[in-house]
Every structure is written in C-alpha cells, then in structure tokens.
Amino acid sequence: MPRRPGVSVRLKLTLSYAAIVLVTGAVLLAVAWIYLLRYVPDNDQGLLGISPNRFLLSRIFGRAAVIALVLLLVFGLVGGWLLAGRMLAPLGRITDAARMASTGSLSHRIRMAGRGDEFRELADVFDSMLEQLESHVAEQRRFAANASHELRTPLAISRTLLDVAREDPTRDQGELIERLHAVNTRAIDLTEALLLLSRSDRGGFTREPVDLSLIAEEATETLLPLAEQRGITVDVTGETTQTVGSAALILRMVTNLVQNAIVHNIPTGGAVAIHTEARPGASVLRVENTGHRLAPELVPTLTEPFQRGTERVRTDEHAGVGLGLAIAHSIVRAHAGTLDLTPRAGGGLVVTVRLPER
Incomplete structure (x- = not known):
C-alpha cells in the first residue's frame, strides 16, 4: 500500500539544526540582557552620572538582538541544509543500491570508503547481505x-x-x-x-536431546551389510556425545555420511572410521574414510547438490542421487552446526560435524 508523501529527513534535520542555533543564540542574548543590563541604573544620569541609561541601552541591545536572531536563523537554515545533505549523502548511496537490488541486480556493491561510522557499517552490512543473496540465488539456480x-x-x-x-x-x-x-x-x-x-x-522440527554416539552406532548397523559386501571395515569409537535436535534428521545426516564414506572408497581393503566426542561448547562427529585422492579445489563443492567426488560412482546402485552430502550439510546448518570437509593425504575424506552441545 503506497504511503502519503511526508517531509524529507533532510528538511527535518535542517529545521532541527536551525532551531538549535536559534534557541542557543536566544539564550545567550537573554543571559547578556539580564546580567549586563541589570547593573545599568534606570535614571537619566546613567551609571556614575554618565549616559546612556538602561532604557537607551535596552533599545539598542534589543534591535541588535533581533538582527542577530534573524542572522542566526538564516545561518541555521542554510548551514543546516548543507550539513544535512552532506551527512545524508551516504544514505543516498545505500538507498540507490537497495533500489537496484529490488529490481533483481545483486552484483552492485556500495564499497563506501573512509573511516568507520554508522553509515559505513550499514553499507558494509548491506554489501555482505547482497553478496550472500547473490551467492544464494546462484546456488538455487544451479x-x-x-x-x-x-x-x-x-x-x-x-x-x-x-x-x-x-x-x-x-x-x-x-x-x-x-x-x-x-x-x-x-x-x-x-x-x-x-x-x-x-x-x-x-528448520521446522521439534528439538530433543540426542546422543550422537548412539546415532552413529545405529547408522553403522544399518549400513554394515553394504560395507561387508564391499569388503570395507567400519570402526565406531568415541564417548557419549549429547546434542539437541531432531533425532530422525540427525540419523539421516549420519547415515548419509557413513554411506558416502563406504561408497566413495577404494575397491578392496577400504576402511571407515567414525568417532564421536564432546568438546567445550560443541558435540563433534568425525567420519573418515580411505579412497581416491581428491583435488583440494573439488572438496568445497561436494556439499552442493548433485556433486560427486568421481564420475565412476554414477553407475553404482548405492551411489545415490548426488544429494547425500548436500542433505547432510543442510541438516547440520538447520541445527546451527558446521560441517567441514578435509581431504586425506593418502586419499579419501575427513568429514567433521560440530553441533551445539546439549
């Protein structure tokens, strides 16, 4: 619903500056009026018999005071208008960038120079938001x-x-x-x-206490026949590790990680190690597997949808649809956690999940 046009912020600031200058000047003149003229005698002889007297000085001072107030008002309006325009100039740049973003152009950046203040902080936050939006939109399109x-x-x-x-x-x-x-x-x-x-x-799910170590054991038992079929050993270690979240989603996340570690492994003699531990402020799950060497530039893209480490697994009936790590990453993110991927020196991958502790 369109709003009715109102007074601009620049005009409001100008009137505010002018009012402050005018009130300050009036107070100073009143102080001078009261404390200077009070010692002038109110008689024809004036102070010590010397003219002028209070009446004459009042007329002279009053005329000068009116002129001074008029000048202060003009100065306050003109100076306030210029000062408000200078102060609001960064806001205009931010407004222009927001208007461009509203039309779908997310590549524009403000990049406001100078030292940090409120406007520059707002511009930096807006640039960061545009960058995240552009990345998110590009990811959604892909x-x-x-x-x-x-x-x-x-x-x-x-x-x-x-x-x-x-x-x-x-x-x-x-x-x-x-x-x-x-x-x-x-x-x-x-x-x-x-x-x-x-x-x-x-992220619309009910949160409850979850033990990562029990979830890891359940996922391993489910996938143990697949590991035995491929001749891959699976080792589960660690301690009781409590977190808070959806048990079903966390189980799906761990299952995806373990299945991914089994499928993307060496043909014979492969191994998968699953470890849980409680650290200060976080519950940690680590899934490590042997496998083919991964290029460092490929690893960050593995959590994107439909990304696979090798083309060879596309014909594997257990290779899934290329959403295993993407779903795991999404579940971890919905639980306010982090998922890190690190290539092993000898081949394979180390996946580290950090979830908030209970």
Whole structure:
C-alpha cells in the first residue's frame, strides 16, 4: 500500500539544526540582557552620572538582538541544509543500491570508503547481505538446473523403454518391467531426497536431546551389510556425545555420511572410521574414510547438490542421487552446526560435524 508523501529527513534535520542555533543564540542574548543590563541604573544620569541609561541601552541591545536572531536563523537554515545533505549523502548511496537490488541486480556493491561510522557499517552490512543473496540465488539456480536434469534423465529413459516396447511387442516384458522398476525407484529416491532437502532447510522440527554416539552406532548397523559386501571395515569409537535436535534428521545426516564414506572408497581393503566426542561448547562427529585422492579445489563443492567426488560412482546402485552430502550439510546448518570437509593425504575424506552441545 503506497504511503502519503511526508517531509524529507533532510528538511527535518535542517529545521532541527536551525532551531538549535536559534534557541542557543536566544539564550545567550537573554543571559547578556539580564546580567549586563541589570547593573545599568534606570535614571537619566546613567551609571556614575554618565549616559546612556538602561532604557537607551535596552533599545539598542534589543534591535541588535533581533538582527542577530534573524542572522542566526538564516545561518541555521542554510548551514543546516548543507550539513544535512552532506551527512545524508551516504544514505543516498545505500538507498540507490537497495533500489537496484529490488529490481533483481545483486552484483552492485556500495564499497563506501573512509573511516568507520554508522553509515559505513550499514553499507558494509548491506554489501555482505547482497553478496550472500547473490551467492544464494546462484546456488538455487544451479540447484534447479541440476534437479531438472536429474529428474529428466529417468523420465527420458522410461520413455525410451516404453517406445522400444511399443515398437517391438515381442521383446521380453519381464526385462522391460525390471528396468522400468529400477528407473522409477531412482526417480522416487531423487524426489524424496529433494523433499527432505527442502524440509531440512526450513528448520521446522521439534528439538530433543540426542546422543550422537548412539546415532552413529545405529547408522553403522544399518549400513554394515553394504560395507561387508564391499569388503570395507567400519570402526565406531568415541564417548557419549549429547546434542539437541531432531533425532530422525540427525540419523539421516549420519547415515548419509557413513554411506558416502563406504561408497566413495577404494575397491578392496577400504576402511571407515567414525568417532564421536564432546568438546567445550560443541558435540563433534568425525567420519573418515580411505579412497581416491581428491583435488583440494573439488572438496568445497561436494556439499552442493548433485556433486560427486568421481564420475565412476554414477553407475553404482548405492551411489545415490548426488544429494547425500548436500542433505547432510543442510541438516547440520538447520541445527546451527558446521560441517567441514578435509581431504586425506593418502586419499579419501575427513568429514567433521560440530553441533551445539546439549
């Protein structure tokens, strides 16, 4: 709803400056009037018989006082207008930047120079906000593009299989149904992962006490058959580590990290180490695995949706849809924690999760 136009801040400041100058001048003149003229005798002879007297000085002083007040008013208005314009100039730059941002241009930055004050602090905060918004919008666009691509792939495969079946009625229906089932299952997994990622980003869940060590053991038991199938040893160590959050989401986060550590491992003789510990102010979970060497520039991108450490795992039935670390990162962020990725010197990855202690 549009608002009615009002008086500008510059005019308000100008009137305020002028009023302060005028009141200050009037007080000084009143003080001079009272304390100087009080000692002038009110008679025709004046002080010590010397003219002028109080009446004459009052007339002269009064005329000069009026002129002085008029000059002070003019000076206050002109000086206040210039001073207010100078003081509000940084606010104008911030307003222009905000107006540009409202039109969708997030690349503009104020970059106000000079020493720090309230306006420069506001400009720096606004620049930081624009940078985060630009990064978030770019991330969302990449996510939408990648999600569209990932969802289109199983649908395209399904259409191809159905076209082949229609053109060749003699084809083995059992094989066709099995392949369609596998493709449909992958599409469902992807959709559920996207929905979970959306819910975890909102952070609308009930918080309760959670023991990370028990969660780690439960996730390990669930994935132990997968580890044994691949010949990977899983070692769980640590102590009771209490935090606060959603037990279901934290379990999904730990499960994703352990599954990712098992899938992205060396073909034979691999290992996964899971450790929990309580530190001052934080509950820590560390998942470390052997694996292929990772380029340092690749590691920070692994928490982005649909990013995988190697192309080889795309054909792995347990490789997921490329949202495992993204979901884990989103869950950790929703719990006001941090997730750090560090490549191991001999290959593999170390994932460190820090959650607020109970």
